[in-house]
Amino acid sequence: MTCTPRQITLDEWDARYDALKAAGLAEPACGGRLSRHLADGDYRLRKLSFDNSPAALRLWNFLLTEEERLAQARTDGRKIVGVMKDLGTTAVMAYALPNVVAFYPDGAWWIPCVMENSDRLLAVADSLGIDDSFCPVRAMLGAFITANHFPIPDLLTCSVGATCDDFSAIAQRLEALGHKIVWWEIPHRRPPEPDEPYVTLPGQIFTAARSQVDFARSQLRIVQNALQQTAGCTLDDEMLAAAISHANRIRRLLAELRRTVYTAPRCPIPALEMLIAEMLAIHYCSNRDQTAAILQDLLAQARTRVSADAGFADHDAPKVFWVNPVADLRAMNILEQCGARLCGTEYMFTHALDPIPEDVEPLEALARAALADPMIGSARDRAARIAADARDFHAEAVIVSRIPGASHCALEGRIIADHLRKTTHLPVLEIEIPPLTDAVRPAIATRIEALVETVKHRRRP
Amino acid sequence: MICAGIDAGSRAVKIVLLESPTRRILATAVADQGVQQDKLAARLYTQLLEENNLRESEVSRIVATGYGRSIISFANTTVTEITCHAAGVRRLVADARTIVDIGGQDSKLLHLDADGKVRDFAMNDRCAAGTGRFLEIVANRLDLPLADLGRLAAQSRQPAQISSMCVVFAETEIIGLLASGADPADIVAGVINAIAHRTAAMAPHTPNGPVIFTGGVALVPGMDKALADALQSKVAICPNPQITGALGAALIAASQASQQP
Numbered sequence A: 001m002t003c004t005p006r007q008i009t010l011d012e013w014d015a016r017y018d019a020l021k022a023a024g025l026a027e028p029a030c031g032g033r034l035s036r037h038l039a040d041g042d043y044r045l046r047k048l049s050f051d052n053s054p055a056a057l058r059l060w061n062f063l064l065t066e067e068e069r070l071a072q073a074r075t076d077g078r079k080i081v082g083v084m085k086d087l088g089t090t091a092v093m094a095y096a097l098p099n100v101v102a103f104y105p106d107g108a109w110w111i112p113c114v115m116e117n118s119d120r121l122l123a124v125a126d127s128l129g130i131d132d133s134f135c136p137v138r139a140m141l142g143a144f145i146t147a148n149h150f151p152i153p154d155l156l157t158c159s160v161g162a163t164c165d166d167f168s169a170i171a172q173r174l175e176a177l178g179h180k181i182v183w184w185e186i187p188h189r190r191p192p193e194p195d196e197p198y199v200t201l202p203g204q205i206f207t208a209a210r211s212q213v214d215f216a217r218s219q220l221r222i223v224q225n226a227l228q229q230t231a232g233c234t235l236d237d238e239m240l241a242a243a244i245s246h247a248n249r250i251r252r253l254l255a256e257l258r259r260t261v262y263t264a265p266r267c268p269i270p271a272l273e274m275l276i277a278e279m280l281a282i283h284y285c286s287n288r289d290q291t292a293a294i295l296q297d298l299l300a301q302a303r304t305r306v307s308a309d310a311g312f313a314d315h316d317a318p319k320v321f322w323v324n325p326v327a328d329l330r331a332m333n334i335l336e337q338c339g340a341r342l343c344g345t346e347y348m349f350t351h352a353l354d355p356i357p358e359d360v361e362p363l364e365a366l367a368r369a370a371l372a373d374p375m376i377g378s379a380r381d382r383a384a385r386i387a388a389d390a391r392d393f394h395a396e397a398v399i400v401s402r403i404p405g406a407s408h409c410a411l412e413g414r415i416i417a418d419h420l421r422k423t424t425h426l427p428v429l430e431i432e433i434p435p436l437t438d439a440v441r442p443a444i445a446t447r448i449e450a451l452v453e454t455v456k457h458r459r460r461p
Numbered sequence B: 001m002i003c004a005g006i007d008a009g010s011r012a013v014k015i016v017l018l019e020s021p022t023r024r025i026l027a028t029a030v031a032d033q034g035v036q037q038d039k040l041a042a043r044l045y046t047q048l049l050e051e052n053n054l055r056e057s058e059v060s061r062i063v064a065t066g067y068g069r070s071i072i073s074f075a076n077t078t079v080t081e082i083t084c085h086a087a088g089v090r091r092l093v094a095d096a097r098t099i100v101d102i103g104g105q106d107s108k109l110l111h112l113d114a115d116g117k118v119r120d121f122a123m124n125d126r127c128a129a130g131t132g133r134f135l136e137i138v139a140n141r142l143d144l145p146l147a148d149l150g151r152l153a154a155q156s157r158q159p160a161q162i163s164s165m166c167v168v169f170a171e172t173e174i175i176g177l178l179a180s181g182a183d184p185a186d187i188v189a190g191v192i193n194a195i196a197h198r199t200a201a202m203a204p205h206t207p208n209g210p211v212i213f214t215g216g217v218a219l220v221p222g223m224d225k226a227l228a229d230a231l232q233s234k235v236a237i238c239p240n241p242q243i244t245g246a247l248g249a250a251l252i253a254a255s256q257a258s259q260q261p
Helices: A010-022 A034-040 A043-047 A054-063 A066-075 A090-094 A105-114 A121-127 A136-146 A165-176 A210-231 A237-263 A271-286 A288-307 A330-337 A362-371 A379-392 A407-424 A438-459 B037-051 B081-092 B132-142 B146-153 B167-179 B184-200 B223-231 B241-259
Strands: A079-084 A100-103 A155-161 A182-186 A198-200 A207-209 A319-323 A341-346 A397-402 A428-432 B002-008 B012-019 B024-032 B059-065 B098-102 B107-112 B118-123 B211-214 B235-237
Touching: A010 A034, A010 A054, A034 A043, A034 A054, A043 A105, A054 A271, A054 A288, A066 A079, A066 A100, A066 A271, A079 A090, A079 A105, A079 A210, A090 A100, A090 A210, A090 A237, A090 A271, A100 A210, A100 A271, A105 A121, A105 A136, A121 A136, A136 A165, A155 A165, A155 A210, A182 A210, A198 A210, A207 A210, A210 A362, A237 A271, A237 A288, A237 A341, A237 A362, A271 A288, A271 A330, A271 A341, A319 A330, A319 A379, A330 A341, A330 A438, A341 A379, A379 A407, A397 A407, A397 A438, A407 A428, A428 A438, A428 B118, A438 B081, A438 B118, B002 B037, B002 B081, B002 B241, B012 B037, B012 B241, B024 B037, B024 B241, B059 B081, B059 B241, B081 B098, B081 B107, B081 B118, B081 B211, B081 B241, B098 B184, B098 B223, B107 B184, B132 B146, B132 B167, B132 B184, B146 B184, B167 B184, B184 B223, B211 B223, B211 B241, B223 B235
Parallel strands: A079 A100, A079 A155, A155 A182, A319 A341, A319 A397, A397 A428, B002 B059, B098 B211, B211 B235
Antiparallel strands: A198 A207, B002 B012, B012 B024, B098 B107, B107 B118
């Protein structure tokens, strides 16, 4: 059943769901009406605008049923591993084991938004001394205390070192509460000294000293050992190589989806659904195979729309490159409501989008991937990659959104904005997106509308 | 043919009536903002037309701008205050390249190209520390009319240091300063300096050419000097700074009207 692309409300989705079912819509086990998630307290859904495609329905249902998958994994006796902070390396390792499910506890940072604070996770974090001067990822602490959102993992790993200060503090508080963590250290990526052996990292933009790669590899060996102990079986190179290969299939799918969507004359998938889709790359939302199927569906949907010249914005909608994930999902809807379209993103995990090398030993490859993390190098490095990507996707403007309390955002936002202004000469808008934007929506919309107007002025001869 | 621009700001509503072909300003009006913003703007608009012996049917197009632009139901369209201030200032200061607008709730820094088109802009964050709201708070706290703040600040011998970046915390500092016997003139001067520095922090580099200062806060005596010190650049107050947004909206309305069939 085909339909003109449209962003619809939750109520409209119910009517559309009935029509799709009547037309024979086939769904996976996690399917169903989107509105059923209201019963779980996901009240934010009432304020979002959704893509009306079956592929988007599947994406949302997959995202909103992760807690059920994790609970089922516990019931089935599978080992559950929480891979914290690292975005896209240790999850690949964990999924190399047959009886392990990995998830990303940091993902709890969206719960205050999705549940409109009804679960009071931030209040729990407050009571533990992690107040709103920290990143909203502090909600994770509340989720561990209430144990309402995911089973307590059999193993917790966390990268530390050149990672986010907020997260390190929160994870240390978590360990102090009795949750043992296997720490692994990632060094600050630095330019190699003259004559120092170095390695070009995935993405082909950054390099790292050979010694740093060796160190990262030794740290990943710690994770490998912990995973073996937890799973009770060997995690050898062959298994890791297969997992890398699987990860790369998903990354290639996502890369093709990004290319198709961001370069289409009319944007075939809205900004909000693209944000959710990109996030799947870092942790697979607790099911690697379904992640691949969902991305394949979205890609097929995008291609169908592109060939029909159908999409969510006018042909002349200003092309905006978005930097940093948003604490409130609703913010992504505002972009299209203001007449703009997404043409590229940098959500702090570009290294999880780049293929992991398959022509070197697996731990070496994973160490290189981990060192390509945009968050562990200098802000100028990160800005350089953003500038290159913004140029590749023909962006006409850049939005650098900030997460309140997130120390790296406060420090990096201005550096990134200044670098982009200097090197790309694009207009750059810095905005702060709190977990619930309702009260500041007019202020955010004004800024984005002004950016749209500015792009249109700049186009005029 | 007449066009109108309405700037529904957080602190005041401003209206400009413009003779479309000549772009000549026919009339202006300013009123304090209220709760029923649409009704207030409509009343002010009707009153302005009546005072100038004009009829609604003579107005071919209305553009609304400002924080409350979306609720001006009788406007034909809306344009953001960024674009409108740029258009309005450029009309009054033909070679303006850098504009600072400080209003009741927002502060903005605009960069224009040689043709007057907006190239880039920056706006304050959610916090009101760099806006006119900060002045309102200090006026309330000192029990002074807003219009007297500049005169009082001119008497300051040693401006107070306001260190907080948040206006709520800054108010706490003001209470502390008052409790310690600080001269109100020094407190007001300190607040003016804090607003200027907060605004200047939005500028990525030395401003291009003289900075044109507009918005209601530009009417506060001494604010331009504080801004010049903070930006380390010459600052000139735009003529009629309070109405530049409405003027820009009226100019855009006139331009749109001329393109209508």
